[in-house]
Amino acid sequence: MAKTRIGVNGLIPNSELQNLDLIDLLSERHSMLRRIAEKAWNDQSEIYISNSEWYIMARIYNKRPTISYVTKNVNISRQAIHKFIKILSTKGLVEINNVENNKKEKCVQLTALGEECYERNMKLKAQLENKIAEKIGIDRVTILNDLLKLDWGIE
Known part of the structure; x- marks a missing residue:
């Protein structure tokens, strides 16, 4: 397998994506999109x-x-989920x-502030999706969405 170079921003250069298999491509694109979405939020919010x-x-x-439902349905350790919920509560985003x-x-829900932040973030992600659609075409984004929603029969 070819050695993969990581760029200064932690991303694999686009030219090297050509050498990755499906699983690594999905992982790289997911990581990149998460970093961009997180930065977009943190650049505009306190x-x-x-x-x-x-x-x-x-x-x-x-x-x-x-909270036990969340721990069973989120792919993060139980201890980390409890820690994150406590942090979210401290920020005023959830209440327990x-x-x-x-x-x-115990049950957990978003506060009014948490819902507002979540909805603002959904708008930021929609803007990112629109940028992707402008670059690769709305038809391809629709197809990609549809493909990712299919039952792949691998679980």
Whole structure:
């Protein structure tokens, strides 16, 4: 396998993407998009939110899941999820409440500020998607979206 060079910004130069297989290509593009989205948010907001925090916020947006549900449905360690939820709570983005009729369980939901931030971030991601569509074409973005949503039968 060819040796891969990493650029100064942590990204593989576009010319070297040609040598990657599907799994590595998906990983590189995902990492690049996450970095760009995180930077876009953090450049325009005083509230720093990491990609892991966005990931958790996406799982609880418009819901009131239990923390144990979040830990089972987010691909981050249980300890890290608890840490991130505590950080999000400190930032005023989520609130943690007791579950009715269950003294052990806690549920989590976005605060009004958390929802506002999440919705503003969704607009920033839509702008990024539009930039991609301008570059590669709306038809290709639609096809890519459709392909990624298909059941790949590999789980």
